[in-house]
Structures are given as structure tokens and as C-alpha cells.
Amino acid sequence: MTPQAGLAEAYEHESMASPSPASPGRRETWGIVGGGMLGLSLARRLAEQGKDVTVIEAADRLGGLASAWELDDVTWDRHYHVTLLSDSWLRGLLGDLGLDREIKWVETRTGCFAEGRIHSVSNTLELLRFPVLRLIDKLRLGATIFYGSRIRNGRRLERVSVADWLIRWSGRRAYERFWRPLLRSKLGDNVDETSAAFIWATIARLYAARRTGLKKEMFGYVPGGYGRVLDELARYLTDHGVRIELDRGVHSVRRRAGRLEVEVEGGEVERFDRVIVTLATPLAAKVCSDLSSVERDRLERIRYQGVLCASLLLKRPLAGYYLTNILDESLPFTGVVEMSALVDKHRHFGNRSLVYLPRYVGSNDELFAADEDEVRGRFLAGLERMYPEFRPDDVTCFRLSRARQVSALPTLNYSDELPSMVTSVPGLFLVNSAQIVNGTLNVNETIGLAENAAATIGGAGA
Numbered sequence: 001m002t003p004q005a006g007l008a009e010a011y012e013h014e015s016m017a018s019p020s021p022a023s024p025g026r027r028e029t030w031g032i033v034g035g036g037m038l039g040l041s042l043a044r045r046l047a048e049q050g051k052d053v054t055v056i057e058a059a060d061r062l063g064g065l066a067s068a069w070e071l072d073d074v075t076w077d078r079h080y081h082v083t084l085l086s087d088s089w090l091r092g093l094l095g096d097l098g099l100d101r102e103i104k105w106v107e108t109r110t111g112c113f114a115e116g117r118i119h120s121v122s123n124t125l126e127l128l129r130f131p132v133l134r135l136i137d138k139l140r141l142g143a144t145i146f147y148g149s150r151i152r153n154g155r156r157l158e159r160v161s162v163a164d165w166l167i168r169w170s171g172r173r174a175y176e177r178f179w180r181p182l183l184r185s186k187l188g189d190n191v192d193e194t195s196a197a198f199i200w201a202t203i204a205r206l207y208a209a210r211r212t213g214l215k216k217e218m219f220g221y222v223p224g225g226y227g228r229v230l231d232e233l234a235r236y237l238t239d240h241g242v243r244i245e246l247d248r249g250v251h252s253v254r255r256r257a258g259r260l261e262v263e264v265e266g267g268e269v270e271r272f273d274r275v276i277v278t279l280a281t282p283l284a285a286k287v288c289s290d291l292s293s294v295e296r297d298r299l300e301r302i303r304y305q306g307v308l309c310a311s312l313l314l315k316r317p318l319a320g321y322y323l324t325n326i327l328d329e330s331l332p333f334t335g336v337v338e339m340s341a342l343v344d345k346h347r348h349f350g351n352r353s354l355v356y357l358p359r360y361v362g363s364n365d366e367l368f369a370a371d372e373d374e375v376r377g378r379f380l381a382g383l384e385r386m387y388p389e390f391r392p393d394d395v396t397c398f399r400l401s402r403a404r405q406v407s408a409l410p411t412l413n414y415s416d417e418l419p420s421m422v423t424s425v426p427g428l429f430l431v432n433s434a435q436i437v438n439g440t441l442n443v444n445e446t447i448g449l450a451e452n453a454a455a456t457i458g459g460a461g462a
Contacts, residue, residue, distance in 0.1 A: 036064025041450030068227030165196035185334035
């Protein structure tokens with residue numbers, strides 16, 4: 001069931017058991033649990049509809065996975081993000097904030113670490129020279145990507161495993177030597193349970209990053225990063241009457257006496273006509289105790305990948321590739337993102353290089369409990385293996401972010417298990433990134449989910 005189908009199916013329930021309407025002259029009050037890009041985008045549209053909106057966020061700053069943090073004297077994104085020319089939802093938001101015209105567009109390069117060295121794979125000719133695969137493998141690989149980019153709806157691909165689909169189109173050798181290591185870098189041991197819709201969505205997004213004709217990757221960023229975007233968005237929301245509460249972890253959401261009570265840590269309770277919970281599905285199931293056992297079970301069955309993502313400031317650049325994919329599974333991280341190959345390092349990073357080292361793992365992986373110094377030692381040793389010129393004393397700052405629930409695993413027939421946005425509790429809605437169907441988790445898709453949800457559930461109490 002798609003989110004939209006779930007909404008439509010639930011409206012009959014809403015019409016029979018809807019909360020009491022706001023009294024004449026009083027605006028309908030909406031609480032949004034979670035101040036990430038999803039919650040903030042929902043607040044934006046609901047406020048524009050005339051709702052009285054409050055955003056409640058557990059952290060001391062807005063943004064969730066898109067939030068910024070400090071690296072010595074540099075403030076930049078806690079996780080790596082990039083804007084594509086085709087990101088219409090994101091660019092629409094940036095346009096409303098007056099930031100779209102400031103985006104810096106840059107042609108980037110891509111590398112691939114295999115057989116002990118980095119190879120440039122930034123264009124078709126370089127891919128044809130890639131020594132890891134035979135010519136026939138490369139041709140089939142290119143044909144797979146092209147074919148995938150032409151598929152308009154990935155729903156039917158949910159019925160086939162990503163391994164079976166890639167072996168069919170690229171061949172077993174290309175799968176084992178190229179595709180499988182890349183998939184494991186994102187999915188870990190869950191590769192065999194993931195549907196082909198995952199690789200289709202990845203191909204569709206990355207193919208959109210290339211300009212028609214030259215097929216060059218054009219990525220963009222807002223000067224100041226997402227810290228600046230979030231500052232402008234928070235200003236926009238407060239100007240439209242949205243109340244933002246930080247450092248307010250939510251303990252429970254319950255329906256009492258015709259309204260919804262949101263209890264924050266410490267016992268304080270706020271009351272709303274309607275509440276949207278944007279937390280990851282296991283957290284939503286824990287917070288929303290009034291949900292039926294069927295709803296809770298569906299939420300708890302969604303499985304997530306987490307990430308450990310290190311941010312490093314370096315005295316000198318690594319290799320000048322924005323993204324370096326890794327085919328060597330013995331390395332401690334699963335990719336290298338050299339943000340300073342995209343962003344002006346003189347202006348934004350004090351003439352240093354900003355590098356992200358992500359490692360995607362299951363949400364209960366033992367690395368979440370690992371000592372940061374231990375992770376630092378392993379990651380720096382990995383960089384020394386990849387880059388002969390790198391030295392540990394090149395690092396001027398190292399910070400490690402850990403997030404247990406980053407993206408829902410797109411398992412086989414994922415849409416059939418999708419939780420509905422409308423719940424059995426009148427006035428309570430669940431909107432979270434697990435409802436991004438057959439797409440990749442990124443800021444653009446997150447905003448698109450919020451736009452579609454707000455357009456539908458925002459009128460539920462009208």
C-alpha cells in the first residue's frame with residue numbers, strides 16, 4: 001500500500017471518528033514531533049494553510065540528519081549532502097527562502113578504489129578503461145545503468161531481489177566484482193533481502209545529476225551549507241507563526257478528552273487538536289502507545305540501516321574526487337566523500353579539506369558502542385592504505401556522528417508492509433522517511449514526502 005492509498009483508505013475512519021473541531025475563532029492546533037527537514041517542511045505548509053503549529057525537537061538544534069555542527073572554527077553539515085539540478089522539491093524550498101539563486105554548481109569527479117589503487121570513473125571513457133572488469137562486463141554494466149534510468153516506475157522491481165536483477169542484466173562477474181561490494185557498502189549483510197527497487201532508485205537519482213549531452217555530474221551547494229538553510233527556514237517559520245521548541249524529547253503521545261497530549265521528558269504536557277509524529281518507525285511505535293497492536297507490529301517490522309560518519313579537516317586534499325566508491329570490503333569505511341572537491345575550501349573551510357568517511361551498518365551494530373579513539377585509529381589507518389601521501393598528522397579535527405536509524409531497508413515487496421500515515425487514533429498521523437517508496441533517502445525526497453503529506457492530511461480536519 002502506498003502512503004497516498006493509505007491516506008485515502010483511512011479517510012472513512014476519519015469522517016466517523018474525527019477529533020472535535022476547533023471552536024469558532026480559534027485556529028486548529030497542530031503539534032509536530034521532530035524538527036528534522038521532514039518536520040520543518042510539514043510545519044511550513046501547515047502554517048501556510050492557517051494552522052497553529054508547534055515543532056517539538058529533542059536535540060538542541062534543528063535539522064536532524066541535515067543539521068550542522070562545529071569542526072574547530074568551521075561550521076558545516078554533520079553528514080554529507082549535495083543538491084542536484086533535478087531536485088525540484090528542494091530547489092522550490094530554497095527559492096522560497098531566497099537561496100536558490102545562490103547555489104554554486106560544480107562539475108565533479110568520481111573515483112573507485114579497487115585492487116589497491118584509486119581509478120577515475122568520471123565518464124564513459126574512463127569506465128571503459130576500468131581494469132577490474134572485462135570489456136564485456138563494462139558494456140553490460142553501462143547497459144544496466146542506461147536501462148535502469150529508463151524505467152519510470154520501480155514498483156514491479158520490489159518483487160525481485162537486487163542480486164537477481166543485477167546478475168540478469170550485468171552478468172555474474174560484474175555483480176561479484178563491482179555491484180556486490182558497492183551494495184554491501186550501503187546495505188551490509190542485508191543485500192540478499194533487498195529488492196531491485198533500491199538500485200533502480202539510486203540509478204535514477206544519479207543519472208539525473210548528469211547534464212543532457214555532455215553527461216557530466218553537476219552538483220550544487222548553498223554557501224554556508226545546511227546550517228544556513230536551516231537558519232533561514234527557522235526564520236521563515238517563526239515569521240509565519242510557528243512555535244519551535246528545542247531540547248524537548250517526547251516521552252509519549254496519547255489521546256485524552258478529545259485532544260492529543262504530548263508529554264515531554266520531565267512530565268510537562270502540551271495539548272493539540274492534531275499531532276504528526278515524524279520519528280523513525282520503532283521510535284514512533286514506542287511513543288504512540290494508543291496505536292493498535294497491528295499498527296505497532298507494522299511499525300516495528302521496518303528495518304533500518306544506521307551510519308557512523310566521521311568528519312575530518314585535513315591540512316591538504318586527498319585525491320580531488322568528490323566521491324570515491326570502495327570495492328575493497330576490508331577497509332573500515334564504505335566510501336570517501338571529499339566535500340572540499342565541491343565546496344570552496346578557501347571561503348568555507350579555512351583552506352583545509354573537509355572529508356567524510358561513512359560506514360553504513362545495521363541499527364544494532366556493535367560499532368555504535370565503540371570508543372571514538374578506536375574508530376579514529378581504524379579510519380586513519382584505512383586512509384593510509386588508500387592514499388600513500390596521507391599522514392595522520394594531516395588531521396586537524398576529527399568528529400564522529402552516530403545515527404542508528406538513517407534509512408529503512410527496501411526489502412522485497414516493501415510497499416505491501418508500508419505503515420499508513422493516518423492511524424487508528426483520531427487526529428494522530430505518522431509521517432516518516434520509511435514512507436519514501438522506491439526512492440533514495442535525501443533532502444529532496446524528504447521535502448517531497450512532506451509536501452504530499454501536508455497537502456492531504458492538512459485538510460483532514462477542515
